Amino acid sequence: MNTQPDPRTKAAVKAADRAHVFHSWSAQGLIDPLAVAGAEGSYFWDYDGNRYLDFSSQLVNTNIGHQHPKVVAAVREQAAKLCTIAPGFAVDVRAEAARLIAGRTPGDLDKIFFTNGGAEAVENAVRMARLHTGRPKVLSTYRSYHGATAAAINLTGDPRRWPSDTASAGVVHFWGPFLYRSPFHAETEEQECARALRHLEDTLAFEGPGTVAAIILETVPGTAGIMVPPAGYLAGVREICDRHGIVFVLDEVMAGFGRTGRWFAADHWDVTPDLLTFAKGVNSGYVPLGGVAISAEIAATFDERPYPGGLTYSGHPLACASAVATIEAMAEEGIVENAARIGEDVLGPGLRELAERHPSVGEVRGLGVFWAVELVRDRATREPLVPYNASGEANAPMAAFTAACKKSGLWPFVNMNRTHVVPPCTVSEDEARQGLALLDEALTAADAHT
Numbered sequence: 001m002n003t004q005p006d007p008r009t010k011a012a013v014k015a016a017d018r019a020h021v022f023h024s025w026s027a028q029g030l031i032d033p034l035a036v037a038g039a040e041g042s043y044f045w046d047y048d049g050n051r052y053l054d055f056s057s058q059l060v061n062t063n064i065g066h067q068h069p070k071v072v073a074a075v076r077e078q079a080a081k082l083c084t085i086a087p088g089f090a091v092d093v094r095a096e097a098a099r100l101i102a103g104r105t106p107g108d109l110d111k112i113f114f115t116n117g118g119a120e121a122v123e124n125a126v127r128m129a130r131l132h133t134g135r136p137k138v139l140s141t142y143r144s145y146h147g148a149t150a151a152a153i154n155l156t157g158d159p160r161r162w163p164s165d166t167a168s169a170g171v172v173h174f175w176g177p178f179l180y181r182s183p184f185h186a187e188t189e190e191q192e193c194a195r196a197l198r199h200l201e202d203t204l205a206f207e208g209p210g211t212v213a214a215i216i217l218e219t220v221p222g223t224a225g226i227m228v229p230p231a232g233y234l235a236g237v238r239e240i241c242d243r244h245g246i247v248f249v250l251d252e253v254m255a256g257f258g259r260t261g262r263w264f265a266a267d268h269w270d271v272t273p274d275l276l277t278f279a280k281g282v283n284s285g286y287v288p289l290g291g292v293a294i295s296a297e298i299a300a301t302f303d304e305r306p307y308p309g310g311l312t313y314s315g316h317p318l319a320c321a322s323a324v325a326t327i328e329a330m331a332e333e334g335i336v337e338n339a340a341r342i343g344e345d346v347l348g349p350g351l352r353e354l355a356e357r358h359p360s361v362g363e364v365r366g367l368g369v370f371w372a373v374e375l376v377r378d379r380a381t382r383e384p385l386v387p388y389n390a391s392g393e394a395n396a397p398m399a400a401f402t403a404a405c406k407k408s409g410l411w412p413f414v415n416m417n418r419t420h421v422v423p424p425c426t427v428s429e430d431e432a433r434q435g436l437a438l439l440d441e442a443l444t445a446a447d448a449h450t
């Protein structure tokens with residue numbers, strides 16, 4: 001592992017980046033991106049030799065950690081053999097990736113449509129649902145993120161939607177369950193579940209169930225707050241969809257492929273959707289890849305009639321080779337089981353213990369290697385540490401927390417008033433404990449604002 005400083009290279013990288021890279025979600029003049037020199041396992045490092053424990057898994061995608069040798073070798077071998085081929089051909093590596101994915105998705109989701117990432121998966125799931133039902137509308141929850149392309153950003157419920165919202169895409173938002181900030185003023189999980197399902201029924205009744213093609217949910221909403229649904233909620237939505245002939249789409253782009261300690265988050269509740277979107281963990285993002293797993297019934301809609309959608313790089317050989325190697329490595333090395341064990345034995349108990357000691361921690365929640373720490377000014381009122389969608393000065397307490405993490409060598413995932421503890425599924429017990437110790441220190445910076 002080479003962590004030697006090389007300031008000349010760092011300067012060149014930073015200058016070219018500043019001059020020519022237009023960064024996502026950023027005011028271009030206000031950012032100073034870290035120049036990354038390399039990465040391995042749960043760590044990445046800069047040109048000055050600073051090493052960071054990656055408690056973000058980048059954008060919650062490096063489920064098997066950085067530079068897994070088996071996946072790196074598979075991409076290399078595939079590159080030597082066949083770098084690219086149009087989606088219309090049958091190719092060994094694409095067929096094998098689809099077989100391995102279909103073998104792990106729940107129920108009869110046995111056909112795989114490949115995309116380059118999560119948003120395109122959502123776009124195509126929505127198109128399939130509309131064509132299958134002949135209905136226009138799609139329902140999604142407010143506390144959600146489904147991607148940054150046209151339909152996906154309209155479906156997204158959180159404020160990232162606002163600047164791009166066309167408000168005309170047949171999207172209707174409703175409230176999902178979230179006991180800590182219950183939209184239904186519920187006090188127990190059971191109440192929250194029952195009221196959330198009734199609210200969905202009411203929403204449907206006034207929209208007209210016969211106009212609704214699909215309900216899309218993140219199985220465990222991710223960037224909007226890692227809100228583990230109450231027992232019975234997903235089964236309840238499944239039943240509502242069945243009763244009204246609505247396609248049930250589960251977005252597992254973030255929660256899938258081991259993140260929650262199961263192959264898919266839906267496995268925790270034994271729920272089978274009609275369409276399941278995936279990306280990120282399918283190959284840990286080594287090469288862009290996503291897709292839709294499709295039920296037999298919906299797939300049959302397109303047996304005689306063509307599916308009107310496609311992508312030049314659908315089922316790209318390098319992406320599929322990395323997916324095959326990733327899934328094999330996850331199975332061989334017990335990586336999903338590791339995520340479950342780290343969640344149960346280390347992160348869950350460790351975060352609850354931090355919550356007891358730090359007044360800024362309002363709640364911790366999650367499962368596997370998928371945890372949210374909700375930071376508040378006041379535990380009694382649950383007032384968030386920063387206002388909703390805060391920026392600039394208003395966001396200073398979260399900026400101070402983030403800076404404290406980075407200074408100590410912990411790279412956090414931060415969104416609004418939350419930090420998400422989302423290390424790779426391969427994280428070791430030692431690394432997880434070390435990360436918790438660094439988080440402990442950084443939370444003191446947040447406590448100063450309570």
Ligand code: PMP
Binds near residue numbers: 117118120145146147
């Ligand atoms: N759905 C969910 C649940 C996600 O978390 C994301 C990405 N954070 C997306 C869709 C969009 O994926 P991508 O950025 O690959 O387009």
